[in-house]
Amino acid sequence: MPIPLQSLNTLGLAAWTDELVRVTGSTQLPAISQAIANKDRFILGGGSNLVLQSNQDAPLALVCLQSSLKGIVRLPAREGFSRLRCASGENWHDFVMWTLAHGLGGLENLALIPGTVGAAPIQNIGAYGVEVGERIEAVHAWDFERHDHVVFPTESCQFGYRHSLFKEISFQGPWNRPRFFITAVDFALAPATKTQPILSYKGITQRLAELGVTEPPLPMQVAHAVISLRKEKLPDPNEIGNVGSFFKNPVVSEEFAKALASQNPGLPVFHQNNQTKLSAGWLIESAGMKGVQRGEAAVSADHALVLTNLGAATARDVLGLAHEIQEAVMARFGLWLEPEPQIIPPI
Ligand SMILES: Cc1cc2nc3c(=O)[nH]c(=O)nc-3n(C[C@H](O)[C@H](O)[C@H](O)COP(=O)(O)OP(=O)(O)OC[C@H]3O[C@@H](n4cnc5c(N)ncnc54)[C@H](O)[C@@H]3O)c2cc1C
The missing domain is CATH 3.30.43.10 (Uridine Diphospho-n-acetylenolpyruvylglucosamine Reductase, domain 2)
Known part of the structure; x- marks a missing residue:
């Protein structure tokens, strides 16, 4: 069956x-x-x-x-950092809140991202100026080829924007024969009182002020600001089906970004980790696709980067709409948007 x-x-x-x-x-x-x-x-x-x-x-x-591997274990502290090993089946947001409740900082900007701890390194989840790879010490996995446990120190994981070695076919294998099953992830986190808050995303400082935080914020306060922003901006998957951002922000050369921005006033350009990125949401909205509905799939009217299932969407509805968006953005800006979620089986 x-x-x-x-x-x-x-x-x-x-x-x-x-x-x-x-x-x-x-x-x-x-x-x-x-x-x-x-x-x-x-x-x-x-x-x-x-x-x-x-x-x-x-x-x-x-x-x-x-x-369904569970558990959080403390490892010996090193150079002022607390070290934790978290099993891959733990819920990501619950783990973030656990670290904050135990007086540790570093993951607060990544609060409320759905999914499991084991998947977090796969696309190097990121939000509000932080990527998880910056806090990971090592990734533990089962190797289906050697039939043995393996450990990857963070330096070998090739973390990048929505990328890690585990997304490389040459390393992880084809989609239907993944080689490595992540069993646990090790994190190095500073005490909350010594954590430098990352507030580069302007919405966070504004939300902290609205929440009445005047002192330099503690990690838990940053997490509350992030949670409140995310609840406002992103549809809750328990209420309306979605996978968060459907497309990656295009990474372009500085020259290309400048040229495009000069023709399109208001185009948001971000600089992070020596990369220049454009806002995929802005491109989609400017290409006239925000709120568009095809079958039971729709581009969210609140957030152009989010495709939603209105109830009975099929993969065909969603992928057809995604393709239409790619073509509209290509026609208007000469850029092909790359989907963020994994399509199974690939098209
Ligand atoms: C509302 C919403 C908001 C989101 N916001 C963000 C965001 O801000 N930033 C961001 O980066 N992402 C975001 N996402 C995307 C998503 O939450 C993350 O990519 C998350 O890490 C996926 O976790 P998952 O457990 O659901 O993995 P799945 O979707 O089940 O799988 C994703 C990939 O990981 C692989 N995988 C999963 N577990 C393992 C394992 N144990 N070993 C080996 N491979 C494994 C799968 O094979 C697949 O390739 C959002 C999604 C939603 C719905």
């Missing part, structure tokens, strides 16, 4: 798989690894960055593996 995945992806697409295996202990991995050695597989986290294409008559012909 095909196994339904509709409640396991935040876009709420009706999708099915042949088999679902929940990994509850890392000691199970050697046996699972042997059992599925010659089978196609896919690793599912919280399903908040996926567009799943399948139906009941043609389910994904593979084994879906999901981490």
Whole structure:
């Protein structure tokens, strides 16, 4: 019997798989690894960055593996930093709040991002001027090729904008044979009282002022500002299906950004980690696509970067709308937007 995945992806697409295996202990991995050695597989986290294409008559012909590994362990402190090992099946936001409640700073700008801890390094989740790779010490994984545990120090993970080595086909393998199953992630976090708040995103300082925070904010206060901003801007996937930003902000050369900005006054240009990025949301809105609806899929009327499932959207509705957006932005600005979520199977 095909196994339904509709409640396991935040876009709420009706999708099915042949088999679902929940990994509850890392000691199970050697046996699972042997059992599925010659089978196609896919690793599912919280399903908040996926567009799943399948139906009941043609389910994904593979084994879906999901981490239910739990637990947060303290490692010996080093050079003033507390070190934590968090299992991959923990909920990301709950982990962030746990660190803050235990007097640790560094993850506050990443509060309320949906999904699991194990998926966080995959696209190097980022928000409000912080990327998770900046706080990661090491990534622990099971290697399906060598049938063994491996550890990747942060320097080897090649973290970049919405990118890590785990997104490289040459490293992680094709979409239906991922080589590494992340089991845990190690973080190095400073005490909250010694954490330098990252307030470069102007909305945060304004929201902190509105919340009555006048002193330099503590990490927990920054998290509350971020949570309140996110609740205001992004649709809650529990209420309306979505995967957050559907497209990455295009990374362009400084010259290209300047030329485009001179022709398009108001175009937001960001500089972060020596990269120049344009606002994909602004490009989509300016290409006239904000609020557009196709079938049961729509571009959010509040946030042009978010595609929503109005109730009964199919993957075809969502991907058709995404393609229309790409063409509209290409025609208007000469840029092809790259989707952020993983499309399974790829198109
Ligand atoms: C409302 C909303 C807001 C969002 N905001 C942000 C944001 O601000 N910044 C941001 O970066 N992202 C954001 N996202 C995207 C998403 O939340 C993140 O990418 C998140 O890390 C995905 O986690 P997940 O557990 O749901 O992974 P999934 O969507 O299930 O999987 C994503 C990828 O990770 C792989 N994967 C998952 N678990 C493992 C594992 N244990 N081992 C190996 N591979 C694994 C999957 O195979 C897949 O390739 C948002 C999404 C939503 C719905």
